[in-house]
Amino acid sequence: MAILVGEHTRVLVQGITGYQGEFHTARMLEFGTRVVAGVTPGKGGTQVHGVPVFDTVEEAVEETDANASCVFVPARFAKDAALEAIAAGLDPVVVITEHIPVHDAIAIVDFARRRGVHLIGPNCPGITAPERCKIGIMPSHLFRRGPVGLLSRSGTLTYEIVAGLSRAGIGQSTAVGMGGDPIVGMSFVELLELFERDGETEAIVLVGEIGGAAEEEAARYIREHVRKPVVAYVAGRTAPPGKRMGHAGAVISGTEGTAQAKVEALQQVGVAVAELPTQVPELVARALGR
Amino acid sequence: MRLHEYQAKELFAAYGIPVQRGVVVDRAEDVLTLDLRYPVVLKAQVLVGGRGKAGGVQLAATPEEAREKAARILGMEIRGERVRRLLVVEAARIDREYYLAFVVDRSSRRLTLVASAEGGVDIEEVARRTPERIVKLAVDPALGFHPFHGRWVARRLGLSGPVLGQFAEVSCNLYRLACERDAELAEINPLALCEGRWLAVDAKLVVDDNARPRQPDLPADEETTELERMAREYDLSYVELDGDIAIIGNGAGLVMSTLDMVAHFGGRPANFLDVGGGASTEAMRRALDIVLRKPGVRALFINIFGGITRCDDVARAIASAPPPVPTSIRLTGTNEEEGRRILEQAGIFAFTDPEEAARRAVALARGH
Numbered sequence: 001m002a003i004l005v006g007e008h009t010r011v012l013v014q015g016i017t018g019y020q021g022e023f024h025t026a027r028m029l030e031f032g033t034r035v036v037a038g039v040t041p042g043k044g045g046t047q048v049h050g051v052p053v054f055d056t057v058e059e060a061v062e063e064t065d066a067n068a069s070c071v072f073v074p075a076r077f078a079k080d081a082a083l084e085a086i087a088a089g090l091d092p093v094v095v096i097t098e099h100i101p102v103h104d105a106i107a108i109v110d111f112a113r114r115r116g117v118h119l120i121g122p123n124c125p126g127i128t129a130p131e132r133c134k135i136g137i138m139p140s141h142l143f144r145r146g147p148v149g150l151l152s153r154s155g156t157l158t159y160e161i162v163a164g165l166s167r168a169g170i171g172q173s174t175a176v177g178m179g180g181d182p183i184v185g186m187s188f189v190e191l192l193e194l195f196e197r198d199g200e201t202e203a204i205v206l207v208g209e210i211g212g213a214a215e216e217e218a219a220r221y222i223r224e225h226v227r228k229p230v231v232a233y234v235a236g237r238t239a240p241p242g243k244r245m246g247h248a249g250a251v252i253s254g255t256e257g258t259a260q261a262k263v264e265a266l267q268q269v270g271v272a273v274a275e276l277p278t279q280v281p282e283l284v285a286r287a288l289g290r
Numbered sequence: 291m292r293l294h295e296y297q298a299k300e301l302f303a304a305y306g307i308p309v310q311r312g313v314v315v316d317r318a319e320d321v322l323t324l325d326l327r328y329p330v331v332l333k334a335q336v337l338v339g340g341r342g343k344a345g346g347v348q349l350a351a352t353p354e355e356a357r358e359k360a361a362r363i364l365g366m367e368i369r370g371e372r373v374r375r376l377l378v379v380e381a382a383r384i385d386r387e388y389y390l391a392f393v394v395d396r397s398s399r400r401l402t403l404v405a406s407a408e409g410g411v412d413i414e415e416v417a418r419r420t421p422e423r424i425v426k427l428a429v430d431p432a433l434g435f436h437p438f439h440g441r442w443v444a445r446r447l448g449l450s451g452p453v454l455g456q457f458a459e460v461s462c463n464l465y466r467l468a469c470e471r472d473a474e475l476a477e478i479n480p481l482a483l484c485e486g487r488w489l490a491v492d493a494k495l496v497v498d499d500n501a502r503p504r505q506p507d508l509p510a511d512e513e514t515t516e517l518e519r520m521a522r523e524y525d526l527s528y529v530e531l532d533g534d535i536a537i538i539g540n541g542a543g544l545v546m547s548t549l550d551m552v553a554h555f556g557g558r559p560a561n562f563l564d565v566g567g568g569a570s571t572e573a574m575r576r577a578l579d580i581v582l583r584k585p586g587v588r589a590l591f592i593n594i595f596g597g598i599t600r601c602d603d604v605a606r607a608i609a610s611a612p613p614p615v616p617t618s619i620r621l622t623g624t625n626e627e628e629g630r631r632i633l634e635q636a637g638i639f640a641f642t643d644p645e646e647a648a649r650r651a652v653a654l655a656r657g658h
Binding site: 020024027075076096098099100101102103106107109110111114125137138139142152153154155156157158159160163180182183184207209210212213214217233235236237238239240275276277278 | 394396397399400401430431432469472474498500501503504531539540541542543544546547549550551553554559562566595596597598622623624643644645
């Protein structure tokens with residue numbers, strides 16, 4: 001089993017006719033993802049890589065039984081698109097779009113919660129269950145199927161660590177890029193819960209970064225509820241305080257949110273924390289008793 | 291983006307939040323002709339914290355005293371930031387100081403009200419020492435923030451009588467401002483009770499950078515260096531650091547871990563630069579232009595893991611204008627083979643392994 005997606009997942013791509021939507025639809029199809037529909041208002045009736053395009057999510061679901069969404073719609077229209085997917089009951093809804101205003105993200109996340117929909121993102125690379133389903137933009141060739149569940153606040157750092165694991169012969173059950181913005185749909189805690197329950201996952205890799213308190217919350221949850229081994233890496237040890245590093249996820253201020261505090265919180269609950277991303281595979285191998 | 295106090299207070303006034311009468315000046319002699327009731331308070335307009343302790347806020351009883359003190363403050367540098375402007379306000383008779391803010395809270399994933407009867411001091415310190423003195427309320431976005439919420443908070447601050455209802459009004463106005471102006475933080479510290487009425491004595495407003503396109507009235511950003519501003523115009527996130535190895539990467543997490551790797555192997559990064567998702571050839575060219583403008587750069591480290599960014603786009607930018615400093619490139623991910631082919635044709639080598647590439651960058655900066 002994987003978490004959140006699998007062979008049953010029928011993906012609808014919102015913004016399929018755009019530059020990124022079109023390109024990554026092709027990559028998803030190559031991966032073996034069942035991309036069954038696309039939506040771009042005004043372009044209904046056309047096709048992209050053989051996938052039928054509809055004007056509305058409602059129509060696409062009626063015609064194709066799509067049950068999950070991948071949103072590539074530009075930031076200005078992304079809130080509307082994500083709300084449309086949630087209203088139609090698609091689950092999960094994966095929002096790739098970056099630069100969505102934080103007040104829009106609050107509204108999207110709140111609506112998803114009310115409807116019981118798993119929202120991944122915004123500003124995320126998506127979710128990949130090797131050999132079964134990929135929703136989003138992760139480079140396909142990095143993955144191999146196996147026992148590691150990976151959850152990460154950073155997109156490219158996810159690729160880095162997945163690539164390292166695969167090279168070391170360690171496959172993945174599911175990799176989830178949660179998104180780098182301050183407000184995202186799914187937290188470490190919710191994903192840890194799913195990975196702990198998942199039969200295929202034997203070890204968990206948590207990739208964090210400076211800013212916020214999500215890693216500290218994860219540490220508290222791990223102490224109480226997670227029996228599987230957890231390996232972590234936290235980016236930003238050398239980031240100067242008060243500087244904003246790229247996306248809003250990476251801001252340190254005051255005493256909360258430094259890499260040091262996060263690393264200590266995780267180590268205190270028995271998590272093996274790597275100093276460099278390249279050290280993660282070795283720590284995972286040890287955790288798996290290899 | 292953080293606004294100056296005077297800019298935030300202009301918005302406060304527009305949203306019905308009471309502020310002192312005041313004028314902004316940039317020359318000391320201008321204070322002599324102001325139509326203000328004395329005594330006045332002169333406040334340095336800087337974006338760094340700690341201006342009070344640095345002497346950037348002073349009371350003056352007469353126009354002459356105000357001119358003297360204005361001249362002193364206008365020449366000051368507070369934690370590296372030059373004081374260019376002063377806000378001069380009529381001094382208020384403050385009876386009691388409170389704290390009120392709306393902040394985007396990552397944990398509750400909501401805009402959250404934070405209030406305290408311990409105002410005028412560092413709120414993080416209050417939260418650490420006496421967390422029971424902090425009132426928090428995560429606002430249900432579907433419901434919004436209403437006067438009854440404000441009264442609920444006011445009661446917990448120990449307020450009663452007419453000021454309770456007025457507090458609710460101030461908090462509703464601040465909520466409306468935060469939502470309509472896309473604030474990540476809208477803070478009044480202190481929110482003062484002055485002879486039975488509320489006054490926002492200070493104002494802090496941080497506007498979400500992602501919302502800039504729909505907030506066209508915002509003033510120009512002064513928080514950043516010139517290169518940082520240039521980068522923003524190009525839609526790149528760039529932060530200047532004090533080392534000698536220029537860094538370009540894609541994705542904030544990857545770039546941060548690149549800085550960590552360089553430091554781990556004994557190098558010093560000159561900057562943080564994230565070309566962002568889906569970086570085009572053009573974006574990469576601009577990124578190269580910006581990081582190499584910084585004086586004292588001895589080496590360049592490009593660390594690209596293609597996802598939505600395509601390695602061939604990156605390679606085209608590098609090949610079309612090979613960097614003038616020793617460069618270590620790490621290139622892998624989407625369209626990697628095409629990217630490598632383009633670089634090879636231009637006689638440029640690229641690593642696959644990030645650690646090897648980081649070691650190389652550090653060695654290059656040392657002249658090896």
